[in-house]
Every structure is written in structure tokens, then in C-alpha cells.
Amino acid sequence: MYRTRFAPSPTGPLHLGHAYSALLGYDRACEHGGAFLLRIEDTDRARVRPDYEAAIYDDLAWLGIRWQVPVLRQSDHLPDYDAALDRLIAMGLCYPCRCTRADIQAALSAPQEGAASLMPDGPVYPGTCRQRPMQDRQPGDAIRLDMARACAAIPAGLAFDETGALHPGRHTLDPTQLIAAMGDIVLARKDIGAAAYHLAVVVDDARQQITEVVRGADLFEATFLHVLLQGLLGLPTPAYHHHHLIRDAEGKRLAKRDDARALSRYRAEGASPQDIRRLVGLA
Ligand code: GLU
DSSP states (O other): OOOEEEEOOOSSSOBHHHHHHHHHHHHHHTTTEEEEEEEEEOOOTOOOOHHHHHHHHHHHHTTTTOSSSOOGGGGHHHHHHHHHHHHHHHHHOOEEOOOOOOHHHHHHSSGGGGOOOOSSSSSSOOOOOTTGGGGGGOOOEEEEHHHHHHHHHHHOOEEEESSSSSSSSSEOOOOOIIIIOSSSSSSTTTTTBBHHHHHHHHHHHHHTTTTEEEEEEHHHHHHHHHHHHHHHHOOOOOOOEEEEEOOOOTTTBTTOOOGGBBHHHHHHHHHHHHHHHHTTTOO
């Protein structure tokens, strides 16, 4: 059965871009006679606010969206993300990293290190801490994935199907590209002390038995990492449907801080759910 999810982070008000993503996923679930699930990605304790979570439920219900209960809240499942991280550590694929942003920039500006790529979480890490063993882990260290080792540990030909119009078709993971363009990404950040987004998202897409992930095109590159993590953890790979981003009048993507585009503003000004559908091109 078709199952998709909407996975907002309660760190700001939902805006038109969220409405588009949620409505598109909901419509696809309805078309397939499937299920629409909700996941609250609230692991970023410093930025999460309960009133934003309450507003998510309120805005989605107002839009006419219905979701299966219970809602999955990531803060209720933190030990599961740590367990996934421990598994990757036990496979010998991780190392502790104490580099600051400034350390990484300094290493990257050294001429022999080559040019930085910017996918998906900033410059490719130059590997300064790569030889540190996990036993050397100190409080406050981030945990990184050794991408070359991870690529060597997965079966050849891992791939995913993209059903969105921007990158349609089947995409096969290319280890050379992953190592060069993504590099040793952070799996657990020092500031939250728990597994970060990439690990949580693959654990939860499997837990919620998602068959198609509907989300913004800004996460297309990260999908290669998600499929890699699924391969390493023995989790199924869903199909992906990355949609275009809703942009403001100047062509900039909407951000949580753009309160002008918050759904609550449109609601307060008397817009109907149908008006929102029209605004995002789903009427
Ligand atoms: N929590 C993410 C966001 O609000 C969505 C992640 C996803 O859909 O995989 O941008």
C-alpha cells in the first residue's frame, strides 16, 4: 500500500512551501488510496517550540489534510537513532571529530586540499580527524561517517527511483561522486549530542513503512546519502518525489523566518484553503 509522510520541524510557522509539500503528499496518498502520515522532526531542542508544533496540527487540519495517528515525534525515539549510530560505529565506519567550522575552513584553504564542494551540509570535510579511533571520543565531539569505507561496505548498484519531474528516473549511487562531493558527513552533532537529521530520517522512513517520500528538491542530493545509510543499516529504500520549491516574488526560496508567507498570515487575512491551493498551483 502507498504510504507517504510530511515531516516538518516545529522551529517556525508553516509557510506556503510547507503547504505545497503537505498538500502534494496528501493528494498523492489519496490518489493511490494510501496513507498519509505525519512526523514531527523535533530533535533540535534549542530551536523547537511547542506552540509551533500545535500550529502545525492546526494549519494542516485547516488545509483539509487528515493524517494517521499516532503522530511520530522524533523526540520520543532518540534511543533508536543512537542505536542506528552505534551499529554504524560497530561496523567501523565512523570516527569522532572535534574540528570547528573555522578549523575546516582553514584546512580547506590550504592549497593541497583542493576545492570545496557544498553538498549537502557545507564544504566537504578535509578528513583532519579521520584517523582518530572511536575510543578516543571526547564529550562534545561530532561523529562522522568515513564515506570511503561506507561505500566499500554497501553492495554495488544501490539505487532509488525518483518520481518527481525535476530528476525523473532511476538514480544509482556512484561511490566516487559520494566521496568527492559529499565526503565524511556528520551523523551526530556535538550541539545536540544525538543522531542528526540524516540518520533519524532513514530510521523513521523505515519505521513508518514509507513507500514514497514527498519533499522539497533541496533534499535531492541528500537522498544519495539516505539510500547509502539504508543500504548500510539493511533498511528498505522507498521511492522519492522531490518537488520544486515555492519561491517568493524575488525568486528566493521561502524560509521559516519569512513570516510574511506564514499560513497563519493568509488565514488571518481571510484566505480559504482553496486560495492556498491556488497560490501553490494545486487547485
Ligand atoms: N524536517 C525536514 C524539513 O522540515 C523535512 C525532511 C524530509 O522531508 O525528509 O525541512
